[in-house]
Amino acid sequence: MATFDYELFVIGGGSGGVRAARVAAQTGAKVGLAEESRMGGTCVIRGCVPKKLMVFASEFSDMFEDAQSYGWDLDVGTFNWSKFRPKLHAELDRLEGIYRSILSNNDVAIHDARATLKNPHTVSLSDGTEVTAKHILIATGCYPVVPGTPGAEHGISSNELFLLDEFPKKMLIVGGGYIASEFAGIMNGLGVEVDQFYRGEQILRGFDDEARTIVAEDMVKRGVNLRLGVNVEELQKRDGGVWVKDTEGGEQLYDQVLFATGRRANTDGLGLEQVGVEIGSKGEVVVDEYSQTSVPSIYAIGDVTNRVQLTPVAIREGMAFVETVFHGNPTPVDHELIPSAVFTQPEFGTIGLTEEQAAAQEPIEVYSTSFKPMHHAFAGREDRVLMKLIVSKATRVVLGCHIVADHAGEMIQLAGIVVKLGATKEQFDQTCAVHPTMAEELVTMKEPTRTT
Known part of the structure; x- marks a missing residue:
């Protein structure tokens, strides 16, 4: 009978991977986890949490305006990024520390390294070591995709937005999905002049038509310059910012250009295909209803599977994986009627x-x-x-x-x-x-x- 260094090795320290590692360890299994970046993954470090904190910050502009209508005498200033940003990152540091404590308190071995697959039971780490595991769980999430537009390298993605040294006065947001539309509202609320380009007929494609129309109309009323049926044709770095030419022939200079034009599964270079794991057309790991890949010892959960890209879903998939593999109770994940x-x-x-x-x-x-x-x-x-x-x-x-x-x-x-x-x-x-x-x-x- 083969012996392994770990019963479970998790690649990825986001919400789904950390939950699966913790719960598996609580069954008495020996568990290891590798994360090449910061513990907490997209949600905690560069997604839901910092975004929601910026939503809170941006909503005060309307609150201050409403307060005056309700009889309050206020002397309202402007948003100060240099005061907000350190507090934002201090909070993210605190949350990352909590994630690390959750793992260490449950005896999960943490490897701060990039992990790739050598074979169905062996993981190679970027520090030069190799570990073996009976089961391997891929929980590497996804990353923002920047289009191949000429000059696109002069723009940023949502990952870099939280790291800006200088807060923009004028900004272009390219895209019509929920990330683009959320940041349009955030930056507008923080006092930035915001243009939003979306090549489609209406933002939030796939959502209810009546609802997304009302969202778009109210965004415009609040000050977002939403331009539908328009895309970026070219960008250039110039004195004073980023020059943009759009598909209607217009030209503008912006302090920042944010591309929020889609996300792709983070599977490149992991060695998945080399060991026989099936990869889909969008780079996603193909899994069955129990999160098992085409290689029996390898499972995958969360955004990397491109099923439902939501943090609570990744956590539920991690729980179902542990129930299936470590409790011997095959448990499919219910992806129906998710609020x-x-x-x-x-x-x-x-x-x-x-x-x-x-x-x-x-x-x-x-x-x-x-x-x-x-x-x-x-x-x-x-x-x-x-x-x-x-x-x-x-x-x-x-x-x-x-x-x-x-x-x-x-x-x-x-x-x-x-x-x-x-x-x-x-x-x-x-x-x-x-x-x-x-x-x-x-x-x-x-x-x-x-x-x-």
Whole structure:
């Protein structure tokens, strides 16, 4: 019987990899983990956490404006990046330390090195050592892709945004997905003049059409110069910034250009294909419902599999992996009806089918209402809220819920429980409203807006 240095070796110290390593170690297994960068991965170091802290910072501009409408006398200054950035990175350092403590406190051996595969049971580390493992888990995440536009090297990705020495006064954001749209709102809220180019017809492709239209309209009302059907043709580094020529022939000079044009699985150079692991067309590790690759000893979880690129999903996949491999209880990951939030301004929460997806599937009723919330109406702002339910005509089950509003992420977490349980529209109606709130509209819409 073969003996190994570890029962499990994890490549990648992000949320999914750390969770899998910790829980596997708690079964008594000997576990090692390698991370070539900083512990915590994309979410903690260069994604969800620093982004959300910047969202919080950017929202104060609206708060200060609203406060004056509510009778407060304020002397408001401007955002100071040189004060915010050190605190931001101190918080990231603190969180990285927590991740390291979680591993060490559970006797997981940490290797601060790049790991590549030598064979199905052997990992080569960049410090020159090799280790063997009965099981290997790939949890290397993904990375932002910068397009091949001439001069694109003069732009930055979301990874570099948190590291800027100088805060821009004027910025171009290229892309129409959730990362581009979130940063457009963030930078606009922090006082930056923001242009956003997206080559498509509307931002947030794949989300509910009505909801993404309201998000786009409100972004424009708040000051983002959103240009649809436009892309970058060329960039040049010039005195004073980055010169950009767009596909409509326009020319502008920006302090910074941010490309948020997609992400790719972080599999290059890991040796996966050489040992027989199947790789998909987007560089992703191909896995079955138990996160197992085409090589029986090698598994993969999280963004590197390109299933659902969300931190909580990676964590659940890590838990299911441990349950399957170390508890002998084969556990597939449930990727259906996952609630999510887009931290645009306004915020957007969603679960289930869009109106377009549901209508293509079966006859539906749509319950939708859009209104000025009390908070903003009193302050004289034009922002609008959307509350929307997609209902099956045949079963009355709520197939989708979409919310555009302040704190939509908090609301969709709770609504997600109900939708996940298969609640009907009548069960929503039977729930007493909490008044006065925005969310009460979810249980007070009695007549469908439209049917298909």
